Amino acid sequence: MSTALAENRPSTLQGARLPKWSPYAIAGGSLAVAIGIGLAAGLHSRVQWGLIAAILFVVGSYVIASRVEGTRQAKDRLATSLVWVAFLLAVVPLVSLVWVTVARGVKVLDVYFLTHSMGVVADTEPGGGIYAAILGSLEQVALATVIAAPIGVLTAVYLVEYGRGNLSRAITFFVDVMTGIPSIVAGLFILSLMLQFDMQPFGFAGSLALAILMMPVVVRSTEEMLKLVPNELREASLALGVPKWRTILKVVLPTSLGGIITGVMLAVARIAGETAPVLLLVWGNPFINANPFEGAQASLPLYIYQQYANSAGSGAAYDRAWAASLTLIAFVMILNLVARGIARWKAPKTGR
Known part of the structure; x- marks a missing residue:
């Protein structure tokens, strides 16, 4: 009691x-x-x-x-x-x-704005759109991803699975340095090469500069994802007599695929808003140019800069700059949502 x-x-x-x-x-x-x-x-x-x-x-x-x-x-x-x-x-x-951005961008953001280009529309006149800028940004970012993603992933695989000695330390050092490199420096590097060969501005030159900025982000994110793969999985595969390259291809990479794709997506979102390299190497074009290997090309960050610079804080160009900014934010947000969805989809399933 x-x-x-x-x-x-x-x-x-x-x-x-x-x-x-x-x-x-x-x-x-x-x-x-x-x-x-x-x-x-x-x-x-x-x-x-x-x-x-x-x-x-x-x-x-x-x-x-x-x-x-x-x-x-x-x-x-x-x-x-x-x-x-x-x-x-x-x-x-x-x-x-x-x-x-939403309050000011929705004023002119409609289907017409997304499906038409500036063409002969002056910056002070209403009308025009960002179709050429969207097309240019998608092509430039896609080409940069095609270049940087494989190189970054393979570099990370080397550093985690094979890297030993001075070469590995040198690569790690340069990746760390490239992580903090200003975007204008990457643009100047590609511009110096263009001047050596007497080349005119074109979209692929901007892609090369964006790839330089994207590579260290991909390397770092992929490297961290590969380190999270348990060593027991590698040892079990090697104990069965599977070669190391096949273990990496069939065990390590599939296990960390969700994180790798997420890192690539975040790297794409990081370069999607870069303006300085595009301003130096691509120059911009009010007309549609679907060929990134010839002639100047438009892009969303450059379009925003040009419209705002010519707007004097008001007018049609001012509204177009905010609408393009809203479009760019939506693009980056969609990329982040896709990255999260892929990471959840590809996450290792644990049995109960």
Whole structure:
């Protein structure tokens, strides 16, 4: 009987705790106080109000928790509040960017805009579209992917499966250096080669520069995916007498295929918005040019730059620049969604 009463008696080791809704109440109070401080101080920027509210939320969470729950739990709530503030600081600009782009881009974004090119339409006149820019971007990015993806994957396979000694360390060093190379440097490198052979701007030159930027991303992502493959799978295949190259082809690569494809897709999304190499090597073309190996060619990032540069902050060119920006964001978003879908589809299935 006494044992049952002892089990039903509330524990005295559990200290006072704030209710679950307390963080929301502290956040709301911090926001209200921040607005009051901003109005009293003559601060009209909502960004300033938000920063004041964030500081008050962090300080308020720690002070209230230390009074009610103790110093140890207050430190935990302090770390949690800092994480939430950092998360909001990262998300708010992104949401604001997407909101502004959608609000301004939908003005002229329609079927006509997507299926027609600028042609003889002047930048100050309404009309025209981005068909030539979409076609040019798709061709240039596709050619860059065809060049960079196989080279990047094979390089990663060498580094993980065969790489030993000075050559492996040298390749790793140069891949690290190329990861942070500015895009304009890749464009200047291809431009110097073009000048040596007296070549005119054309789409494939931009693809070469984009491939240079894409390769280190593919190498790094593929290398990490290959390292995640358990060594037991390799050893089991080798123990059965399967050659190493066949083990890599039939065991290692299929196991990490989802991650490799995801890395390639993310690398494509990284180069899809590059402007500097295209500006140097492709130049842009208001007319449709479906041949990337001859003549100047349009692309979406270059189209956005040109339209905005000629818009003076308003007019038809300004609206076309925002509509093209929305199209480019949608393209990158679709690539990321496809990468996630492929990664989930190709993820190794674990038995129950």
